[in-house]
Amino acid sequence: MNPYEYVEAHQHEFLEELKEWLRMPSISTLSQHKPDLLRAAEWARQQLESIGLTRVELFPTAGNPVVYGEWLEAGKNAPTVLIYGHYDVQPADDPSKQWKSKPFEPEIRDGNLYARGATDDKGQTLTQIKAVQSLLAAGQLPVNVKFVIEGEEESGSDHLYPFVEQHLDLLKADVLVVSDTGMMGLDRPSIVVSLRGIVSMEFEVRGPSHDLHSGLYGGMVHNPAQALVEIMAAMHRPDGKVAVPGFYDKVRELSGVERAEIAQNPITVERFKEETGAPQPWGEPNYSMQERAGTRPTFEINGIVGGWTGEGGKTVIPEKAVAKVSCRLVAEQDPVEIFELIQRYLAEITPSTVTSSVRLLHKGMWSLVDTQSLYMQAAVRAFEYGFGKRPIFMREGGSIPIMGFMQEKLNAPVVLMGFGLPDDNLHGPNEKYCLECFARGMKTAIYFLHSLGTRG
Amino acid sequence: MNPYEYVEAHQHEFLEELKEWLRMPSISTLSQHKPDLLRAAEWARQQLESIGLTRVELFPTAGNPVVYGEWLEAGKNAPTVLIYGHYDVQPADDPSKQWKSKPFEPEIRDGNLYARGATDDKGQTLTQIKAVQSLLAAGQLPVNVKFVIEGEEESGSDHLYPFVEQHLDLLKADVLVVSDTGMMGLDRPSIVVSLRGIVSMEFEVRGPSHDLHSGLYGGMVHNPAQALVEIMAAMHRPDGKVAVPGFYDKVRELSGVERAEIAQNPITVERFKEETGAPQPWGEPNYSMQERAGTRPTFEINGIVGGWTGEGGKTVIPEKAVAKVSCRLVAEQDPVEIFELIQRYLAEITPSTVTSSVRLLHKGMWSLVDTQSLYMQAAVRAFEYGFGKRPIFMREGGSIPIMGFMQEKLNAPVVLMGFGLPDDNLHGPNEKYCLECFARGMKTAIYFLHSLGTRG
Numbered sequence: 001m002n003p004y005e006y007v008e009a010h011q012h013e014f015l016e017e018l019k020e021w022l023r024m025p026s027i028s029t030l031s032q033h034k035p036d037l038l039r040a041a042e043w044a045r046q047q048l049e050s051i052g053l054t055r056v057e058l059f060p061t062a063g064n065p066v067v068y069g070e071w072l073e074a075g076k077n078a079p080t081v082l083i084y085g086h087y088d089v090q091p092a093d094d095p096s097k098q099w100k101s102k103p104f105e106p107e108i109r110d111g112n113l114y115a116r117g118a119t120d121d122k123g124q125t126l127t128q129i130k131a132v133q134s135l136l137a138a139g140q141l142p143v144n145v146k147f148v149i150e151g152e153e154e155s156g157s158d159h160l161y162p163f164v165e166q167h168l169d170l171l172k173a174d175v176l177v178v179s180d181t182g183m184m185g186l187d188r189p190s191i192v193v194s195l196r197g198i199v200s201m202e203f204e205v206r207g208p209s210h211d212l213h214s215g216l217y218g219g220m221v222h223n224p225a226q227a228l229v230e231i232m233a234a235m236h237r238p239d240g241k242v243a244v245p246g247f248y249d250k251v252r253e254l255s256g257v258e259r260a261e262i263a264q265n266p267i268t269v270e271r272f273k274e275e276t277g278a279p280q281p282w283g284e285p286n287y288s289m290q291e292r293a294g295t296r297p298t299f300e301i302n303g304i305v306g307g308w309t310g311e312g313g314k315t316v317i318p319e320k321a322v323a324k325v326s327c328r329l330v331a332e333q334d335p336v337e338i339f340e341l342i343q344r345y346l347a348e349i350t351p352s353t354v355t356s357s358v359r360l361l362h363k364g365m366w367s368l369v370d371t372q373s374l375y376m377q378a379a380v381r382a383f384e385y386g387f388g389k390r391p392i393f394m395r396e397g398g399s400i401p402i403m404g405f406m407q408e409k410l411n412a413p414v415v416l417m418g419f420g421l422p423d424d425n426l427h428g429p430n431e432k433y434c435l436e437c438f439a440r441g442m443k444t445a446i447y448f449l450h451s452l453g454t455r456g
Numbered sequence: 457m458n459p460y461e462y463v464e465a466h467q468h469e470f471l472e473e474l475k476e477w478l479r480m481p482s483i484s485t486l487s488q489h490k491p492d493l494l495r496a497a498e499w500a501r502q503q504l505e506s507i508g509l510t511r512v513e514l515f516p517t518a519g520n521p522v523v524y525g526e527w528l529e530a531g532k533n534a535p536t537v538l539i540y541g542h543y544d545v546q547p548a549d550d551p552s553k554q555w556k557s558k559p560f561e562p563e564i565r566d567g568n569l570y571a572r573g574a575t576d577d578k579g580q581t582l583t584q585i586k587a588v589q590s591l592l593a594a595g596q597l598p599v600n601v602k603f604v605i606e607g608e609e610e611s612g613s614d615h616l617y618p619f620v621e622q623h624l625d626l627l628k629a630d631v632l633v634v635s636d637t638g639m640m641g642l643d644r645p646s647i648v649v650s651l652r653g654i655v656s657m658e659f660e661v662r663g664p665s666h667d668l669h670s671g672l673y674g675g676m677v678h679n680p681a682q683a684l685v686e687i688m689a690a691m692h693r694p695d696g697k698v699a700v701p702g703f704y705d706k707v708r709e710l711s712g713v714e715r716a717e718i719a720q721n722p723i724t725v726e727r728f729k730e731e732t733g734a735p736q737p738w739g740e741p742n743y744s745m746q747e748r749a750g751t752r753p754t755f756e757i758n759g760i761v762g763g764w765t766g767e768g769g770k771t772v773i774p775e776k777a778v779a780k781v782s783c784r785l786v787a788e789q790d791p792v793e794i795f796e797l798i799q800r801y802l803a804e805i806t807p808s809t810v811t812s813s814v815r816l817l818h819k820g821m822w823s824l825v826d827t828q829s830l831y832m833q834a835a836v837r838a839f840e841y842g843f844g845k846r847p848i849f850m851r852e853g854g855s856i857p858i859m860g861f862m863q864e865k866l867n868a869p870v871v872l873m874g875f876g877l878p879d880d881n882l883h884g885p886n887e888k889y890c891l892e893c894f895a896r897g898m899k900t901a902i903y904f905l906h907s908l909g910t911r912g
Contacts, residue, residue, distance in 0.1 A: 029768075098666075196671060200769040209733025210554065211884040214756045215652060215854030216638075218784050219748035220728070222738035225757035225779075226692065233689035236682065272676070277665025277775075282678035282809040292675035300670045301681035302772055307759035308780060312485040312611060313656040313817045314547060315782050315855075316758055316883055319733075323681075324764060326771050328674050353738040361769045398671030399771075427669050427772075 003134035003446045011439065014130050015113070017047070018438075019106040021087075021122050022115040028064060028088035028155040037151050040087040041065045044125075044149050051133035053147070059167075061159035064088065064151030068170070071136065072144040079452050080144040082173035082410070083132075084403075085125025085180065086153035089117035090427045098429035112432040120426035123433035124179035124419055124441070125149060131445030142453020146173060150402075153180070156362050157402040164402075164409055173412050175375040177448075178403060179441070181396060181418025184265060186436055189387035190394040191379060192416040194294065197329035197366035198399040199339050200302070203346070204322050205231060207354045211307075212317040221317055222353035225306040228321040231356065234349050235299050235325075235342075240284050242299045242327075244345045250332045254295055262290055265392060275422060294395030297338075298328045324361075328397060335363035364401020365408075373413040378451050382417075386444030417445065459590035459902045467895065470586050471569070473503070474894075475562040477543075477578050478571040484520060484544035484611040493607050496543040496578075497521045500605050503582075507589035509603070515623075517615035520544065520607030524626070527592065528600040535908050536600040538629035538868070539588075540858075541581025541636065542609035545573035546883045554885035568888040576882035579889035580635035580875055580897070581605060587901035598909020602629060606858070609636070612656075612818030613858040620858075620865055629868050631831040633904075635897070636856055637874025640721065642892060645843035646850040647835060648872040650750065653785035653822035654855040655795050656758070659802070660778050661687060663810045667763075668773040677773055678809035681762040684777040687812065690805050691755050691781075696740050698755045698783075700801045706788045710751055718746055721848060731878055750851030753794075754784045780817075784853060791819035820857015829869040834907050838873075842900030873901065 001009065026040035027033040041058060048069030049056045056069040067087065072080070092103035101107035106115035113123065128147075135141035148171060150160045164171060181192040207224040208217075237243045254262070267289045272281050283292040306321025308314035327338055339360050350356040369376065371393055383391035407414050419441035425431045457465065482496035483489040497514060504525030505512045512525040523543065528536070548559035557563035562571035569579065584603075591597035604627060606616045620627060637648040663680040664673075693699045710718070723745045728737050739748040762777025764770035783794055795816050806812040826832065827849055839847040863870050875897035881887045 029770075198671075198771070200771070202769075207732075207734045210881065210886075212732060213854065213883045214754075214758060214782060215654075215784055216852065216878075216882075217732060217749060218754040218756045218782075218853055219752050220723075220737055220739045220745045221732055221734050222736075223756050225760050226688070229685040229688040229757065229760070229779075230692075232682070232685040236686075267676075276663075276668060276673060276677055278663045278677050278809070279811060280678075280809045281676050282807075283676045289676045293673060296675055298670075298674040300674045300679050300771075300773060301685070301763065302670060302770055303763035303765045303774070304681050304685070304777060305761045305765040307757065308547075308549075309759045309761040309778075310486065310547065310549075313658075313780055313782060314485060314758055314883070315654070315656065315756075317756060318759070321760060322765075323685075324769055326670060326674075326769060328671060351738075353734070353736045355735060396672070397674055398669065428666060 001138060003138040003140055004443060006134040006137050007130070007439070007442045018113065018123060018126050021126065022106045022117055023104055025104045026088050026151065027091050028152050029091055037064045037088060041067055041151055044087050047129060048147055051129060052136045059163065061163055063159035066160065066163050067147070067149040069147040070145065071141065074142055074144045074453065078143050079174040080146060080172065081449060081452065082146045082148060082171055082176050083128045084176060084178045085128060085149045086121045086151065087125070087149055088151045088154050089120065090154050092116040100430055111435050113435060114430060114432045116431050118431050118433035119420045119424040120431065121153065121180045123438060127419055127438055127441040128177065128179050128445055131442045131449065134442065134446055135449060140450065143449055146171065160402055161405060164406055168409060171410055173410060176406055176410060176412050176414040177417050178400065178414060179417050179419060180400060181416045182420030182422060182424065183418055184394060185421065186434065187389070189383045189389050189391040191383060191391045192396045192418055193369040193371055193393045194395045195367050195403060196397055196399050197333060197335055197364055197404070198326055198401060199329065199335035199363040200326035200361040201339060201358050202322060202324050202361055203228070203356065203358045204320055205354050205356045206320040208317065208319050211319050214315040214317050217317055222351065223317045224354055225318050225321040227351065227354040228306060228323060231346065231349055232301060232323055240282060242297065244341050246341045247297065247338065251297060252331050254291065261393065262294070262395065263288065266290065293397035295330055297330050297333055300326055302326055328399065329366050331366055331368055333366065335365065364399055365404030367404035367407055367414065369416060370413050375413055375415050378448055379415045379417060381451060382444045382448035385447045386440045417448065457594060459594040459596055460899060462590040462593050463586070463895070463898050474569065474579060474582050477582065478562045478573055479560055481560045482544050482607065483547050484608050485547055493520045493544060497523055497607055500543050503585060504603055507585060508592045515619065517619055519615035522616065522619050523603070523605040525603040526601065527597065530598055530600045530909065534599050535630040536602060536628070537905060537908065538602045538604060538627055538632050539584045540632060540634045541584060541605045542577045542607065543581070543605055544607045544610050545576065546610050548572040556886055567891050569891060570886055570888045572887050574887050574889035575876045575880040576887065577609065577636045579894060583875055583894055583897040584633065584635050584901055587898045587905065590898065590902055591905060596906065599905055602627065614818065616858050617861060620862055624865060627866055629866060632862055632866060632868050632870045633873055634856060634859060634870060635873050635875060637852055637854065637872045638876030638878060638880065639874055640850060641877065642890065643845065645839045645845050645847040647839060647847045648852040648874055649825040649827055649849045650851045651823050651859060652853055652855050653789060653791055653820055653860070654782055654857055655785065655791035655819040656782035656817040657795060657814050658778060658780050658817055659684070659812065659814045660776060661810050661812045662776045664773065664775050667775050670771040670773050673773055678807065679773045680810055681774055681777040683807065683810040684762060684779060687802065687805060688757060688779055696738060698753065700797050702797045703753065703794065707753060708787050710747065718750065718851065719744065722746065749853035751786055753786050753789060755781065757781055784855060785822050787822055787824055789822065791821065795819070820855055821860030823860035823863055823870065825872060826869050831869050831871050834904055835871045835873060837907060838900045838904035841903045842896045873904065
């Protein structure tokens with residue numbers, strides 16, 4: 001039985017295993033789910049053991065454990081592939097309201113498996129695990145394989161950073177494979193070649209030392225909520241560009257070739273409306289929609305709050321107002337430098353009638369994939385085999401901050417082997433993983449690993 | 457025992473009664489407090505009964521009940537005084553954080569009684585009730601007295617408007633007395649002679665149909681929180697004037713005499729800083745601080761909320777963002793007309809990349825007091841007796857919307873007999889009522905009622 005036949009023969013079994021994993025609500029941002037995270041980690045450990053890896057270990061950290069597994073029987077001359085995944089998931093708030101089936105009771109409808117974590121990232125991680133299992137079962141794995149599966153991707157990978165630094169030898173590899181991104185469509189295979197960096201922060205504007213009666217003081221005190229909206233509005237120019245001086249200074253402009261490449265796969269206004277429900281596209285002038293999201297930096301208000309937010313009204317001048325903001329960054333922007341530019345601009349535009357501050361919440365580097373590496377070329381052929389069409393290169397707007405870090409620390413090229421679809425609703429209600437993506441993903445991953453061993 | 461001696465003898469008892477009333481969290485803007493409102497109304501009813509009024513009734517309304525009481529034994533030739541107060545209070549959010557003692561566990565510190573509702577308005581209402589009780593106990597009440605104590609002042613008096621219209625005969629009076637305002641200081645007695653009107657509303661800006669991943673869509677969708685801050689910032693001109701076209705059209709400019717009168721009692725920058733804790737005054741150019749608060753209209757953000765407001769960050773583009781706003785209005789501005797101007801301006805400035813709406817929450821008319829009425833002259837003498845100094849006339853920035861309405865419907869002059877102090881923190885944390893104000897207030901109210909009967 002060759003590995004592809006093995007996949008065919010075990011499809012039902014693989015799916016049942018994935019459902020078992022998805023039933024564990026391993027939400028890393030909510031502390032009450034700690035036991036579920038431990039269960040999900042232990043499940044991954046047993047999984048790696050059961051497929052025949054020679055060393056499998058659960059590394060405790062100050063946060064959630066890192067699951068590690070390796071099979072190095074291909075020998076010293078064969079390349080080593082490090083596969084990254086994560087067993088933690090996003091929260092699934094409002095389960096009753098918007099989810100058609102319960103987020104932690106996986107359900108198959110119309111060829112899709114619905115559950116929180118289905119695509120992000122349990123389904124995609126298991127796709128890789130099952131590809132390795134199939135190759136091992138067929139006795140055809142020609143490369144060394146290492147897995148590192150973390151439990152804090154959705155909460156900032158805080159403890160994976162020191163773990164990587166402390167285990168550089170253990171994790172040493174020739175290429176880093178990540179299945180935690182998406183493609184344009186089942187019939188439009190694509191490989192993500194860039195991810196944006198991020199710097200997130202919290203702004204605070206303060207005025208009076210306590211909430212004031214808006215009748216008695218309204219008109220003579222600068223309302224901090226008003227000052228905040230004035231300051232936040234000043235963060236963009238009227239045309240949609242970020243107004244912070246120096247914000248774009250380090251941004252590398254796209255070449256004509258790159259723009260032409262991107263323009264080959266336009267997002268239509270219809271598709272935009274369908275996916276987002278927004279009345280119209282918006283953004284920086286002189287860039288197309290996919291350029292704006294994939295290649296340009298942003299300044300987004302993720303949350304804003306101040307004063308009375310309960311039912312009805314309350315006639316106060318609030319003492320303070322807060323905005324939570326994240327900037328997506330692109331090559332060659334440095335998160336700390338951008339934070340400092342914003343901090344300086346904030347100080348400049350804050351009027352003397354209020355005080356303001358901004359603090360850094362977290363940050364992560366952008367990353368670019370070398371499309372010319374041997375491994376990317378192998379990935380292109382693997383996608384062509386798995387999905388029947390040559391994949392195109394896609395710039396995605398999201399961030400996997402740990403990626404840039406691992407790439408640099410391990411000094412290895414990265415391949416973002418993503419099998420998600422645009423309507424997978426990751427982070428939202430009704431998250432799903434397409435069963436066809438699961439099957440073709442395994443085929444693609446098998447072909448990729450197999451071809452690496454036979455390239456010499 | 458004359459009524460003043462009666463007050464002296466019962467001071468401790470009166471204070472204990474007030475504390476009992478203050479322990480009821482009768483917050484009219486929060487529906488879960490309905491039972492507390494009913495308890496507070498019933499307490500007021502029993503109070504009026506116990507002091508010897510001849511008719512006391514709890515009138516149910518579609519909202520909170522109106523407490524009514526009367527004593528008409530002074531006869532047809534004596535004037536009738538209608539005393540207004542309210543038993544509902546503002547919310548007291550964040551009790552743990554800023555309140556030194558719990559808002560609904562009254563505590564006396566340094567000659568002040570701290571509790572939500574202490575000055576606004578249970579303390580002031582009870583000051584009037586106790587003045588009447590003392591006159592009745594001494595057998596010296598020379599005028600007819602009616603009380604109307606409502607439970608929706610802090611939420612717009614919605615059901616008092618129809619109640620007044622339906623009970624014009626019941627409420628018929630020669631003068632309307634309201635103890636729900638403040639004075640400049642214990643040693644600077646003053647009487648409020650104008651109140652601002654109000655229109656409060658809720659703005660909503662919507663973009664996508666659901667929260668979006670700020671990585672995948674950031675840069676191509678107009679973030680509703682950003683659109684809201686842009687729209688809200690556009691509500692003021694950079695110099696602090698409200699930017700809504702037509703907003704000031706009906707505002708009567710102050711005469712030189714009026715401005716000179718107001719300028720006699722300036723608020724110093726030091727006192728401003730002491731009272732508010734704000735770094736600097738702010739406001740419309742070419743008006744003094746007290747003119748801004750007392751005679752000019754405002755547009756204040758009372759609350760703003762959108763997206764992720766919990767701990768840390770969450771990288772979403774929120775589907776919507778909301779701002780709660782109230783405008784204080786002055787003579788001759790009409791609340792509905794102002795609301796319509798704002799609605800029109802909002803439609804004009806909303807970009808096509810989002811949708812917006814604004815709905816009216818509640819509204820109330822401004823009111824001006826006739827300083828020459830017999831009753832105001834009596835009030836001046838009463839304050840002089842109670843506080844040892846001739847009071848000055850003060851324009852206040854607050855609103856008691858129902859006042860203008862009752863004044864007009866009952867065709868009676870109004871006297872705003874306010875005993876609050878500038879540092880009473882009404883609507884904010886650590887609301888208090890000064891015990892000296894309570895005592896002197898009763899003295900003032902007794903003198904006022906007594907003098908009305910002996911004026912012929």
